[in-house]
Every structure is written in structure tokens, then in C-alpha cells.
Amino acid sequence: MIALARRLGRRRAADATKEAYFTASQGQLIWQRFRANRTARAAFYVLFFFIFCGVFAPFLSPYNPTSAGRNADYTNGAPQIPQFCDDSGCSWRPFVHGTERYRGADTNFRWVTRQTEERSYLTFLPRGSEYRLLGVIPMDRHLFGVEEGFIHVFGTDAQGKDIFSRTLHAIGVSLAVGSAGVLISFVLALIIGGVAGYFGGWVDTVLQALMDTVKTVPTIPLFMAVAAFIPDTWSAEQRFFFISLVLGLLGWGTLARRIRTHVLAERSADYVLAARMSGASAGHVIRRHLLPSFTSYIIVDLVISFPYMVLAETALSFIGLGLNDPVNSLGVMLQNVTRVEVMLNYHWYFIPVPIFVAIVLAFVLVGDGLRDAADPYSEKR
Amino acid sequence: MAAFARFIAYRFAAAMATMLLVSLIVFTLMELVPGNCAERYIAYKATQGFVVTDADIRAEEVRMGLDRPYLVRWVDWISGVFFRFELGESCLWRVDVSQLIGDKLLISLALAGGALILTYLVSVPVGVASAALRGGWFDGSLRILSYLGLALPNFLLALAIMLLSTIWFGDTMTGLFSEEFRNAPWSWARFVDFLSNAWLAIAILGWSAMAIQIQTVRALMSDEQDKLYVTAARARGLSGWRLLMRYPARHALGPVVNSVGFDLNRIFNDLPIVAAVLILTEAGSLLLEALARSNDQQLAGAIILTMTMTIVILNFLTDILLAVIDPRVRKGFFA
Numbered sequence: 248m249i250a251l252a253r254r255l256g257r258r259r260a261a262d263a264t265k266e267a268y269f270t271a272s273q274g275q276l277i278w279q280r281f282r283a284n285r286t287a288r289a290a291f292y293v294l295f296f297f298i299f300c301g302v303f304a305p306f307l308s309p310y311n312p313t314s315a316g317r318n319a320d321y322t323n324g325a326p327q328i329p330q331f332c333d334d335s336g337c338s339w340r341p342f343v344h345g346t347e348r349y350r351g352a353d354t355n356f357r358w359v360t361r362q363t364e365e366r367s368y369l370t371f372l373p374r375g376s377e378y379r380l381l382g383v384i385p386m387d388r389h390l391f392g393v394e395e396g397f398i399h400v401f402g403t404d405a406q407g408k409d410i411f412s413r414t415l416h417a418i419g420v421s422l423a424v425g426s427a428g429v430l431i432s433f434v435l436a437l438i439i440g441g442v443a444g445y446f447g448g449w450v451d452t453v454l455q456a457l458m459d460t461v462k463t464v465p466t467i468p469l470f471m472a473v474a475a476f477i478p479d480t481w482s483a484e485q486r487f488f489f490i491s492l493v494l495g496l497l498g499w500g501t502l503a504r505r506i507r508t509h510v511l512a513e514r515s516a517d518y519v520l521a522a523r524m525s526g527a528s529a530g531h532v533i534r535r536h537l538l539p540s541f542t543s544y545i546i547v548d549l550v551i552s553f554p555y556m557v558l559a560e561t562a563l564s565f566i567g568l569g570l571n572d573p574v575n576s577l578g579v580m581l582q583n584v585t586r587v588e589v590m591l592n593y594h595w596y597f598i599p600v601p602i603f604v605a606i607v608l609a610f611v612l613v614g615d616g617l618r619d620a621a622d623p624y625s626e627k628r
Numbered sequence: 629m630a631a632f633a634r635f636i637a638y639r640f641a642a643a644m645a646t647m648l649l650v651s652l653i654v655f656t657l658m659e660l661v662p663g664n665c666a667e668r669y670i671a672y673k674a675t676q677g678f679v680v681t682d683a684d685i686r687a688e689e690v691r692m693g694l695d696r697p698y699l700v701r702w703v704d705w706i707s708g709v710f711f712r713f714e715l716g717e718s719c720l721w722r723v724d725v726s727q728l729i730g731d732k733l734l735i736s737l738a739l740a741g742g743a744l745i746l747t748y749l750v751s752v753p754v755g756v757a758s759a760a761l762r763g764g765w766f767d768g769s770l771r772i773l774s775y776l777g778l779a780l781p782n783f784l785l786a787l788a789i790m791l792l793s794t795i796w797f798g799d800t801m802t803g804l805f806s807e808e809f810r811n812a813p814w815s816w817a818r819f820v821d822f823l824s825n826a827w828l829a830i831a832i833l834g835w836s837a838m839a840i841q842i843q844t845v846r847a848l849m850s851d852e853q854d855k856l857y858v859t860a861a862r863a864r865g866l867s868g869w870r871l872l873m874r875y876p877a878r879h880a881l882g883p884v885v886n887s888v889g890f891d892l893n894r895i896f897n898d899l900p901i902v903a904a905v906l907i908l909t910e911a912g913s914l915l916l917e918a919l920a921r922s923n924d925q926q927l928a929g930a931i932i933l934t935m936t937m938t939i940v941i942l943n944f945l946t947d948i949l950l951a952v953i954d955p956r957v958r959k960g961f962f963a
Contacts, residue, residue, distance in 0.1 A: 460649040463889075463943075464936050465896035472928040473657055558781050562901050565783065584787065585905055590794040597791060600784055608779035 277543055280620035287616020294609040297602075301419035305378035308412030309392045313573035316376055317407040318397045321346050321360055326402040326410075326595050329369050342366040345396050367393040402595035405583070413575050414599045418606065420576045421557050424491050428556040429549055431495025436502035443503070444510025451507070458507075461500040467562055469497060474568040483574040490569050494556050502548050509541040516540075543621040551614035554607040561603070577603045636948060643944040650936045651706045658925040659698060709933065725930040733934060736903075739826060740895045740938075743833035747891055751838050752884065755845025756872055762850055770842060777839020782898040786832045786905040829906050833898055837891040841884075848883055852876035885950050889943035896935045 268276075282288055300307060310316035318324070329341035345365040350358050373392040380386050392398065401410035443454035473493050477486055513519060514537070522532050563569030564578025571579060577599055583589060584596045666688035696704075758770045780788075852858065853876045861875050951957045 456645065456649065460646050460653065463646060463893065463939055464650055464653065464932065465893050465939070467897040468900055468932050468935060469654075469657070471900060472925075472932060475928070554778065562781065562783060566901055566904050581787070585790070585907075590791055594791070594795075597787070600787070604776075604779050604784070608775060611775055611778050 274543075277617070277620045281616055284616045284619065287612055287620075290609040290612035290616065293605065294613055297418055297606050297609065298422060300415055301422045302381070304412075304415035304419045306380055306386065306388070307390050308409070308415045309375065309389050309398060310409045310412045311376040311378075312408065312413040312416040312575060314406055314408060316409065316412065318399070318403060318409065319407050320348050321397060321399065321403050322407040323405055323593050324360060324399055324403040324407070326598075327399050329398070329400075333366070338366070338368075340368045342368045343393060343398050365395075367395045367398070369398070370394055401598045402593070404580075404593075404596065410580070410595060410598060413580055414602060417576045417580055417599065418602070420487075420570070420574055421560060421603070421606075424487065424494070424560045424570075424576065425553050425556040427488070427491035428494035428498060428560070429553055431492060432499040432502060432552070432556075433545075433549060435495065435499040436506055439499065440503035440506030441510055444507040445514065447511065451511075455504075455507070458500045458504050461497070466497050467559060470494070470559060470563055471566070471568055474563055477568075483571060486570055487574055490560060490563065494559055498552065498556060498559075502545075502552060505544065505548055506541075509544060510537070513537055513540050547614065547617045547621050550610065550617055553614070554610040557603075557607060557610075632951070635951060639944055639947050643940050646940050647937060648706065650940070651709070651933055652702060654929050654932050654936075655702045655705060658929040709930075725927055728927065729931065729934070733931075735822075736899060737938065738822075739829055739833060740892060740899060742826070742830040743837070743895045744888065744892055746830055746834040747837045747841055747895075748884075748888075750834075751841035751845055755842045756849050756877055758842065758846045759849035759853060760872060767846075770846070774839040774843040777836045782832050782835050783901040783905050785835055786902050789828070789832065790905070829902065832902055832906070833895050836898065837894045840894075841887070841891060844887065845880065845884060848880035849876055852879045882950060882954055885946050885953075888946050889939050892939050892942055896939070 281291075304312075310318075324346070327343040329343055331337055331339070331341055333344070343366075344362045345367050346360050347363050348358055348360055350356055370392055372388050372390065374387050375389040375392060377385065377387045397409070399409050399411065401414060403409055404413075439454055439458070443451045443458075470493055474490065477489060481489070519532055519536055522536050527535075560569055560576060561578040561581075564571070564576050565581050566578075567582060569578055570576050580599055581596075589596055666685055670685050670688055754770065758767045761767050849872075853872070855876070858871070858875050861871055866874070
């Protein structure tokens, strides 16, 4: 009796899982498959963490990333790691040593920066430079700081700007450029790919030829040629929008082709015909049937194309044609590192590089995971 | 045979159409940037201490033919490129662009070509091996490597290598020629010197393309090697490399050959920036200076057009090559 009940219960549970599977929305199915992929899930958390860092950069970073927040007494300074112990004993509060500018007979009368014995304790939520969180909420609290002087976890650059603060802001800027570029190319791709797929015939042929051509031209030299003509008088913000625009305008080729293929394939599908036969209007068919049939693919494509935008912007800024101060991105931060003295002495200039490699890697892995999850046939393999 | 000739003619026409469209796009972009050639030249003159007026600019525009309509100028430019092999006159230097590009372009092409050859020399055997050893540690580490190929762009790799080599060897390993060969005419010794300096640049240029191509070959091979004809061949007693190369590798060849042009595109994308990092003055100064520093729209347009032309020509050639070496396609033409 008990065994029977248990068996019934088990069957009911199995039915419930099946039921849940059959009635799940496409989004739920994709999410479930995505979660089963361990690498992609880990990458997703990493990515989320970095996006968080980028969005809340003004709060998380102790100083203003522009030259307004520079520490003139600690230029090209090495990273300061908070420590608990030094020669004069240990403390339960982490601290860094203060620095001073010094010149004397022992340094051949040249200015050097050296550590003092003085301890500067770490503080949480100190008041600092003013900023607007998310662009609206005025605040002057930062996550951490030190009681006196400065703390530079990643060191400082030639002007004494805090590399940690700059890195966090650079993450935000790169994500913003990428988003703007992806958004512009997405709108273009949706229109061009949609028109090509919907009308077919010679319109399709011409637009396809255009897509192929745009794909043939090496984009970065083209970016460079266009970006080189930005007048010097433009402000950093204008350059920012222009660069996003250029990235978007030249990056729609691949996405447009995908959308064209989707539209072309779905346009003549039976369920569209059925909807049309039942008297649904064209707008209804597009909104309720065509778009949902490939939104997941589009989202996947957007995620996949995102790192390319970020990398293109980095490359452009790196050679001095993209963004420049006071807006900073990874490329801006790397502008001067090819000099030999930097290579030999100031290795902390390179700290942002592994961070950005991690971000792009996370994006690529999440994109791949999403693509596999959105593919309804991936489960069978 | 007639069918084959028609195929070639069709491909050639398509390539020409692509070139025309590319030239139109490039020309339009160069046209859209603020200021024209005459203004740039006159502005340059002004910095040299000449007094210039608006009338001078207008006169210069007429002399350069910039007062003619846009489409006429485009036709003039593109016909010059196609029929007279002239890329136009540089805005600033007042000499024919091909004269400026000449040697430097050849070096750029040699670097890109070398990177392309290296890419395929490495990625085809490694990709095949990776598919054959699917699921093992070799395959797994290659997967990570190919993800890095996406996430660690060539110029960052170049930076990292420079950083490490300065720390360990005290040398940045940059440049393309040794001191004594820098301005020497081409000779065998100079060529050897070029190779001994350029190998790192070539390897770095090929890095992304290589990492991604390995995965492409792997995916194609792992699709093919489970098919029945491979099992049948195995049943006949074939095994190892002999089996892989004779059966699935030949099937997977088509898409690989087709992607050569795309890989060249990828390499050209990285060339200017890698050249800037590695201080490949001979190849990089041309690209960067024309594109970026001197704002010479005529020169920039010519360079992009030449790069794209190389890609289109390569695409055309691989299409023909594929038709010749793939028996399924060849039968259609020569049966």
C-alpha cells in the first residue's frame, strides 16, 4: 500500500517535472539550460561582478579618476597593499605607510618618493570627492580610503592618478561604449536585415551584397581612418559619442545577415501562415509570432558582438584615436606603456590588462553559453 | 570546361562588383570627413609660413578638380586605380600615392602573408589532432587557448611579450631590420635579417586567427569523423593520421579554404596596431601615419582600398582553388 502510494507520488512528481518542462516559456528553458553549463554560469557571475564594478565605480573607487583626483606627491608610485603588521608590531586594523617627497645628499639631491614609518589606517565610507551615483544621486562617500594621505591599491601613473580608480571607471566607460555601439548596430541590423528578409527578391540581393562588402573591408583601419578626422576641438564626451557611432555604423554586417536569415526562414513557417489564416493583422503576426521566435537569438548575437566593440574601442584609444582624458578606458590607460622606462620600472601600469582580458573572456563565455542554451537541439547531443 | 570558364567569369564579375562597392564606401567616408584635400594642403602651407587666403584655397580646389561633382571624382579615382594603377595623389606630399606606399606595402603584405601561412600551418594539424583527441587534456587546453585568442587581442599579447622580454632579456624585441640593413637595398642578406626580426611580429599577427581557426578545424573534423564513411574506412583497416587525412580532413577542407580571406581580414585588422606596439616602422609608419597622424584622406583611402583589394583577390582565388581541388565541385564543371 505504502509502496503503491510512493510509486504514485513518484509518478506525479515526474509528471510535474514534465509538465513544468512542457509549459515552460522559452526564456525559462534557456535559463535552465544555461544554468546547467558550469563554465558559462561562473562567467556570468564574473561578468555581473564587473558590470557592478563599472556601474558603481564612483562609489567603489577612493578617488576621482581624472587629474582632479591626482596625488601629486606620489607619481609613478608602486601599489600600496594594506597590511596588518610592520616593524613596529601588528594592529587589527589594516594600514598603509605614508609617503613623503625627500631630497638629500644620500639621493644625490634628486627628488625621490619614499615611505615613512607613519601608519595611515584604512577607513570605510569616508567623505571624499563629490560625484553623482548612476548619474543622479549626489554623494561624497566612497567605499574605502585612509585616514591621512592617499591609498593606491594599484599604484599611480605619471601624473599621480590612482590606477585603481581609473580601472574601475574604465570598466564603466568600456561597457558604455560597447552598449552604445551594440545598440546602434542592432537598430541598423534590425532594419536592414529585416527589410532584406521580408521583401526578398532583388532588394535582398542588393542588401546582401552590401552586407558582404561591409564585411570584406578590414574594420580597424577603417575606424582609424574615420576617427583620425575628429577635430581636436571636440570635447571628450563628443568623442565618446562619435566613437560609439562609428563602431555601431560599421559593425552591423554580421548581425544583419543573421536577422535576415531568421526573418526569411520564419516568414513562410506554418505557424505564421496559420496566424495569418486566422485573420491576424501583419502587426500582430510580427509582434506576437515573428519577434518572439528569434528574440533569444538576437540577444545571444548581441552578447557575442559586445566584446568585439569593446576591443575595437580599446585598440582605437590605445593608438590615440579613440577616447582621451578625462574620459578613460583601457586603451587610454595603456597609451604610454610602450615606453621602455615604463616596461622596465612601472609594471603596475599593466594591472588593468588581465582585468580586461577577464571581462572579455567572461563576455565570450557567457555568449557561448547563451548560444548553446538558446539552441533547442543542444540537449540531444 | 565552358561551365568552368563561366564560373570564373561570374566570380570575377562578383569580385569586381565588390571592389566597386568598397571603393564607393571608402570614397564616401573620405568625402564625409570635414575639410578637403585642398584645405588640408593649404593649412599645411600656412604652418610653413606662407600667407594664404580663401582665394588660394578655391584656386587649389579647382586645380585638384575638387569643384567637380562627387560621383565624377569617384569615377575618375576608381578608373585610375583599375586601368592606370594610379592610386591618386597624396594630399600632403604631392606625389603619387603608389610611390609613397610601394616598398612599405610590400612589407605589410609580406607580414600579413607570413602570418596567414603560419596560421594554417599550425591550425590545420593542431585542429585535426584536437578533434581526434576530443575530450582529453590536449583538447581542453586548446579550447582555453582559443578563448584567449578572442579575449587577448594581438596588440595586448604584443605588449605582454614586450613586457616579459624587457624584464628577462632587457630587449624589447621590436623593429623589423637591424641597424645596418635599415636603409639598404633589398638583398638576400637583408631578407634574412628581415626574417630574423620579423618572426615575432608574424607570430603575434597570426595569434588570434590561429587560435580561432584551430577551433574551426576542430569543429569541422569532429562533425565529420563520426560519419559512417569514416567507420567504413576504419573497418577496412585504416587508422591514425592516414585515415584522418584521407577521409574526414578532405571533407572539412572546403570551409577552411573558404575562410582564408576572412582570416586575412582579421590579420589586416590587427596589423596597424601591432605595428604601432612593436614599432615596425617600415610597415606601421605608413599605415598609422597616413591613417592617423597626417590626416591625408587620399592616402588613407588608397591604403584601405589596397587592403580590401588583397582580400577580395584572395577570396576570388580561393573560390577558384576550391572548385579545382574539391572533386564534388570539379565534377560539375569537367564531367
